[in-house]
Amino acid sequence: MSITQITREFLGLSSDTKPTDVATGSKFIELDTKKVFIFDGSSWYLNPMPVMVTDSLPTGSNIIGKVGIDSGNNGVSIIGSYANQFEQLTIDATAGGISLTFGTYGTNTNAYITVEGADIRFRVDGGAPTVTLGLLVKDGGIIKLDSLSDIQNFKAIRTSTTSATINCSYSA
Template sequence: MVHNVTPIIGLTPFDYESITVADSAIGLTAAKYLDAEHAEMTLETAQIRYRLDGTNPTSSEGHPVEVGDLIILNSAAQIAGFKAIRTGSTSGVLKVTYFH
């Protein structure tokens, strides 16, 4: 498989984390995104749902994300407000890179 990587002009990756999205809503790690202006995430393992307004999503409410999808957050407010939850019995895993 070939991955096309698009450069983020003017931004530098500075941190990374892997987050397990289980049956309770979870946000990103504040200590990791403290100086972030942009974040990119890919989903592995299982479908999830997310919200950006700081409200917890449910297994049936929020934006659905399928395995392999890319989520791009373009502001500190979106990053801080991100919350996700799995939709089924299998937890999803988000691979997150932070940029500043």
């Protein structure tokens, strides 16, 4: 399991507002224009390095594929097998936390989860998260789970009175 919020790599569209409360060197990848922007501490600038984003994703799908960031040349590529399941869940104050849906993830071993609308805490050790216990993921953060066990044991709860939405993409 890894939390990629720390790496400060954001995916979005050219019409999305880029965040400004991020670390210097953060990347924003516009999936529709295939441009990569770097944050210099005060503003975003277009990365002058060559970038490759493949167009092989199925049209009209809810899947993202695997996104690889090559830090050596600041390149971006969408590669590998595609996610084959997707779900959106509301993370509220349910005691014990909200789990991912077995009927959706099945036997998939990878999950790519985005957090929107509020901060959450989550656990994958079988324990229940609370508003003060568990791994904190801020609004806009990304969670990557890389084992079926982590997916099965994932439980999340909101940290405030505002519920969050998580978008989950699953692959083998």
